[in-house]
Amino acid sequence: MNDDMFNELLESVQQADSMIKGQSTAARITEFADPEVKAIRTKTGLSQSRFANLLGVSKRTLENWEQGRRHPTGPARALLKIVDADPEYALKALHG
Structure with missing residues (x-):
C-alpha cells in the first residue's frame, strides 16, 4: 500500500470516528423504499x-x-x- 492510499484510508477512518462520536454527520444518507x-x-x-x-x-x-x-x-x-x-x-x- 502506498502513502496516498494509506492517507486516504486513515482519513476515512477518522471521518467515521467523528460521525460515531456525533461530532459530524454523514455527507449523504441513502434510504431505500420498502418493497410494496x-x-x-x-x-x-x-x-x-x-x-x-x-x-x-x-x-x-x-x-x-x-x-x-x-x-x-x-x-x-x-x-x-x-x-x-x-x-x-x-x-x-x-x-x-
Missing part, C-alpha cells in the same frame, strides 16, 4: 398462502408485511426485489 409486498404478490397472481410458501415465510409474516406492521429485511427483501423485477422468471426459477 402486496403489489409484488399481485403481479405473481398467487394467494397469500402460496406466495408466503414460495418465499419461505409464514402467511402471518406476509400479512404483516402487506399491512405495514413489519418490513422485510435481508434475503427476503432481496428475493422480493427479484420477484418484482421479473415475476415470471422468478417463479420459474423458484419452482424449479
Whole structure:
C-alpha cells in the first residue's frame, strides 16, 4: 500500500470516528423504499398462502408485511426485489 492510499484510508477512518462520536454527520444518507409486498404478490397472481410458501415465510409474516406492521429485511427483501423485477422468471426459477 502506498502513502496516498494509506492517507486516504486513515482519513476515512477518522471521518467515521467523528460521525460515531456525533461530532459530524454523514455527507449523504441513502434510504431505500420498502418493497410494496402486496403489489409484488399481485403481479405473481398467487394467494397469500402460496406466495408466503414460495418465499419461505409464514402467511402471518406476509400479512404483516402487506399491512405495514413489519418490513422485510435481508434475503427476503432481496428475493422480493427479484420477484418484482421479473415475476415470471422468478417463479420459474423458484419452482424449479
